[in-house]
Amino acid sequence: MTEPTPSGSTDTIAFIGGGNMARSLIGGLVARGHDPGRIRVAEPVESLRAALATDFGVQTFEHARDACDGATQWLLAVKPQVMRQVCMDLAPVAQAQSPLVLSVAAGITAGQLQRWLGGSRELAIVRAMPNTPALLGAGVTGLFASAAVDATQRKASTQLLAAAGTTVWIDDEAQMDAVTAVSGSGPAYVFLLAEAMQQAGESQGLPPQAARALVQQTLLGAATMLARLEDPAPVLRARVTSPGGTTQAAIETFEAGGFQELVGRAIAAATHRGRELSATND
Numbered sequence: 001m002t003e004p005t006p007s008g009s010t011d012t013i014a015f016i017g018g019g020n021m022a023r024s025l026i027g028g029l030v031a032r033g034h035d036p037g038r039i040r041v042a043e044p045v046e047s048l049r050a051a052l053a054t055d056f057g058v059q060t061f062e063h064a065r066d067a068c069d070g071a072t073q074w075l076l077a078v079k080p081q082v083m084r085q086v087c088m089d090l091a092p093v094a095q096a097q098s099p100l101v102l103s104v105a106a107g108i109t110a111g112q113l114q115r116w117l118g119g120s121r122e123l124a125i126v127r128a129m130p131n132t133p134a135l136l137g138a139g140v141t142g143l144f145a146s147a148a149v150d151a152t153q154r155k156a157s158t159q160l161l162a163a164a165g166t167t168v169w170i171d172d173e174a175q176m177d178a179v180t181a182v183s184g185s186g187p188a189y190v191f192l193l194a195e196a197m198q199q200a201g202e203s204q205g206l207p208p209q210a211a212r213a214l215v216q217q218t219l220l221g222a223a224t225m226l227a228r229l230e231d232p233a234p235v236l237r238a239r240v241t242s243p244g245g246t247t248q249a250a251i252e253t254f255e256a257g258g259f260q261e262l263v264g265r266a267i268a269a270a271t272h273r274g275r276e277l278s279a280t281n282d
């Protein structure tokens with residue numbers, strides 16, 4: 001009889017791919033009390049395997065089949081460009097074991113995963129789109145379940161990704177590309193803003209250390225207000241913006257540069273790229 005881990009799970013999870021996103025998710029799971037002995041990672045790069053074993057105490061494997069053998073949940077965390085081959089190699093094991101398959105790959109659809117994982121048996125497939133704050137348990141994950149996913153598997157998927165932060169289920173798979181564009185890629189937009197604010201502060205004469213401290217806490221403080229207060233972003237913004245003051249001068253400059261439209265175009269480009277990743281890697 002398998003004893004549950006402190007997080008309550010008796011499942012063994014096999015991560016296929018031990019790169020940036022897998023590392024963030026594994027970090028979140030272990031920090032929340034998931035038994036590292038029930039986490040296996042397949043990763044071809046030896047240095048990444050060694051770091052994962054040292055940092056989190058998980059079992060590592062060079063080959064995906066070895067990690068998947070006997071694992072009840074598979075989390076596919078390889079690049080979309082290699083997903084087809086990875087799945088085709090795993091198809092016989094998938095058909096024999098019928099695991100719950102979760103994929104975090106941008107663009108790749110549940111239908112593609114089902115086809116590549118082969119055979120006649122319909123698999124329970126969940127598409128998950130997390131983001132890197134998962135490492136600190138501060139992520140958000142959009143989830144979509146294929147028709148074969150039952151209520152227990154849905155709950156297990158929620159529990160798995162809850163270790164990374166909050167979860168949002170999406171009913172229409174086509175919207176997963178927009179989820180990817182908003183929250184999967186989103187942390188990079190915030191880091192880009194941080195870089196730009198830091199550079200601009202230094203250009204105005206601030207010492208680098210001071211600029212960094214001011215930018216960090218400003219982003220954290222504003223994000224905390226967004227998360228904790230009921231007021232929507234426009235109301236919070238209005239409270240900062242004194243008529244004829246400094247903020248108004250900045251906001252008018254952003255608007256004159258087409259800021260909102262630029263954000264719209266950037267998110268449309270990311271959404272479109274998700275669809276392309278599906279089509280070009282089919």
Ligand SMILES: NC(=O)C1=CN([C@@H]2O[C@H](COP(=O)(O)OP(=O)(O)OC[C@H]3O[C@@H](n4cnc5c(N)ncnc54)[C@H](O)[C@@H]3O)[C@@H](O)[C@H]2O)C=CC1
Nearest residue numbers: 017018019020021042043077078079080104105106130184
């Ligand atoms: N980085 C991010 O913020 C996010 C990434 N994703 C998705 O996560 C997936 C992985 O992205 P990253 O972690 O950023 O990339 P990454 O390149 O850091 O990680 C992918 C890993 O897969 C390994 N790999 C390659 N072939 C393999 C095989 N046959 N078996 C096992 N492992 C293999 C690579 O050595 C690499 O370490 C992508 O599909 C991406 O769309 C999703 C949400 C956010």
Ligand SMILES: O=C(O)[C@@H]1CCC=N1
Nearest residue numbers: 105106180184185186
């Ligand atoms: O840039 C990418 O394609 C991946 C998916 C979302 C975040 N990183």
